Amino acid sequence: MKTPYTLLGVTEQATDTQIKQAYLQKVRDSPPDRDQALFQQIQKAFETIKDAKSRLAYALFTIPAADFNALLSLAFRTEEPGKPLRADDFMSLLSAGLDDQTILAAIPYKKS
């Protein structure tokens, strides 16, 4: 679910300066001559949340996003950037992945 915040890659608590910096970076990454539609989306996103008043208007007049995936991610937060996988777990994953379906799909049929 793309919101102006996710599109610009900033949090809802971001300041005007942070939003402007993120916007400029996005414009540099996706200039209008490369992808006009994306550029317009970026521009619109910036206009929507560029200052406190526009952010308040966005919060007031937009149906709040019921983003279940975002909610779920809160339930499975782990330390960043994650811990290395133990060799035993790796071996267990190799075994667990080798199910009947995988075996049958491993060799495609060639035309005889």
Next chain:
Amino acid sequence: MKRNLLGNSSHKTIQNKTLEQQALSQFTAGRYKEAGDLYKDLLKSADNGQWHQQLAQCYLLRARALAGKWMLKEAIILWENYAEQAPSPLESQDHYITWLLVTKNAAKIKTYLARLSAADLDERYPELAALLGLHIITAHPEFQAFLPQDSVFMMHLDFVREALTAYRENQPDKLDAALKKLPFRSAFRDFRSLVKAVVQFPASAEQAHGLLTKISAESPYHPTAQALLAYMSGKEAFVPLILQLNHNQRRIIVQAKGFNKKQTELLETLHKQHDRLTDKLKFNLAIQYQSLFGAEASQRFCYASLASYPAGRKDYDKHFGRLNPFDTNRLKALQAEQDNNNYDAEGYWHHCLMYLKNHEPENTDKIALLQRHIAKKAEPEEAVALLIDSLNYDPGDRESYLKILKYYDQHEPDPSEHATSEYKRWLEKSLKQFPQDVEFLIFAIKAARRSKAFKKAAQYAEALLKIDPVNTPAKQLLFSSHLAHARRLIKTKKFHLVDKEIQAAEKLSLHKRFQTQAQLMRGFFQFLSEDKKQGLIVITQALQKLNADPVNAHFQAAMEALLLDLPVAAFLKGLPAIKDQLLSEQGLTHLLQLIKHYNEQDVDRKTLHKALEKIKPVIKKSVQQQDYSEDLSLLLCQTLDDIEHFELLRHCAKLAQAKWQKPIWLYYQVYSEANGDPDKFNSMSLLRLQHSLEQARKENDQRAVFLIGRFIERYYEAHQPFGMGGIFDDAFDLDEDNSVEDMVEDLFGHLTEAVLEKISARLAVIMQKSSPERLLQDIIKFLPKSTNPMEIISLLQEPDFFTAMAMIKAADDLGIKTGVSMEDILEYFDMDNGPKQFPFPFF
């Protein structure tokens, strides 16, 4: 006998040919069982190599088809039948081994693995080699003993073991060295990628991700790659990825990540319900697992879900406390807006506004934003009131000032009164708030020009040009302000100041045409102050430069002379005669531009009409004889409407209607016949216009719809002799109006109090939201088409009739069947005899 023997053999040959053809056609049609049976029959009669081959193909293709349906045991038997019939090398031997692996037929697996050569493993069956490699390093190391020991595969298997030992013993250099020995074409290529990715994580998560996503979907290592991607991902990507894994993979990841019982339980619930995650289920999960999500996040999610799952409101209140009226109404308003129900949305927003004003008056930004939001879809009068109020809470909003100003600019009845009007007040406020704003300065210039304060207009224009030196409209406004001021100075005989003004105009670097206009003004200046003869020459030259068409030159000469209170004739003498002239399309276009120019200068209408008088015959003749396009004719009519020249408008509209017969031309015809005055507009014309309005709607002619609709509204405004405002103000005060009370009792008395209250409440809403004109139009729709128009007009002057009809509309809005028909009401209000008791059949 000999003949008989020959006959039998020939008969058998024919029979076999027929069978063979049948077998082939079954085979081609994909009916391999039937084809196989026929080939078996054929083989009973002769040992034909081709038939053996065909039969073998039937077995093979059936085996593959059944394997595709997970009927592996049957597939195995069929492949073995195939192997009996077909010559070497056998096809699908690798598939056959996979079927044996799935059915765990250990004895046969060993037999067939033992039959594989080194070339089979290293070259012929690369996919099988990859699969067997994975089996050997995970659950079936015993397979190794049956495989050719001299194969590259076996050598690579040693490297794999070396790498795994190094991984277990945490010896990165050794691990790296072992992996490097596995070339790109190795059966353990994907194993190498997996291990590389695992050891790179978390230090080089992106590179690890890249390695894992490159493993193809057919590879037996793909499921592990997916599991590792889930393990390595965080935030929102994690849940969708882990839900795609099988139970064992999920269990391992959950343990490796150290998730608790509750988290595991949630994951399993999500997995079970993955395809059935309704709004309700998500809402309930958010409440159930609040401890995992955090109370605030759960509440936010549930609040947002209420828009699509309003039934969750009770549970929401129970778990998070009651929503305040602001949040309740805000959600309803947003939902109504999403459903394009702006009427209800506005109502809910007003509730929000009321709540904020009463409970959070310090929240000024929110109040102002809400008012501006409601204003966007409100009627202009309500919108401007909201915008004005919003500035009490947030005084710096430029857009609001601009909208207010535009509203008063368009809605004040007489622009000439702007000097003392709301418009002027708001212009002053706006300029005080935004002294450097180009748009407000343009408003100020135009306002000053309208009140003939040309010097002030020039000052504003100069201020604007300081901010935006290349602003052409500002330059043009400054230019015309200088010339207008020069004209005033000439008129008041302050000749010593005129030259300075004209020079100021000339100094502005504008198009050559503007210089010629300045030259024209200089000509008049010379004519009046210095040398009449020389002045006249300059005037004539300038007029001819400005106008290619002599008709337009005449018009401009007349205009300029009249604006200086000079006799027109003197200036027309030097110009070519126009008696026999006709205006070309180009000439007419230029004339319309000239008229527009003078009209925008707020020149007195009488002056404009007087100047047009000189060329009126030419215009009339041109419209009659020239074949102007419909667009140009429309532009002509619009211009004549703007300057209210109804005589010419009548002439043009009549000819145009005869030529094109469209609603817009009928409108201009009817409108000009009434001189644009709804008071002079009869009921027949109203019905004609209403018919045209319908036609325009059908033809999607938005311009005609707007013009006709607006004129009909003005007609209704002009025809309110019974004081519609009073009816609306009183909102059916039954206690004080006995006749209304009688009417309600007579016509609607059979309804229950509760129903009447509902209708009354709806009526109040309609009264509040609808303009009287809109309500009248809505009411007219209920009347039978056969109703006499004169009768309608006469009935609409009867307030009780209006009330009755409004009640019918309110009931209709609510879907309430009152049992009162239009005929009942018309009969009740029989005007000849006055209102009478109504004999309801059910009384």
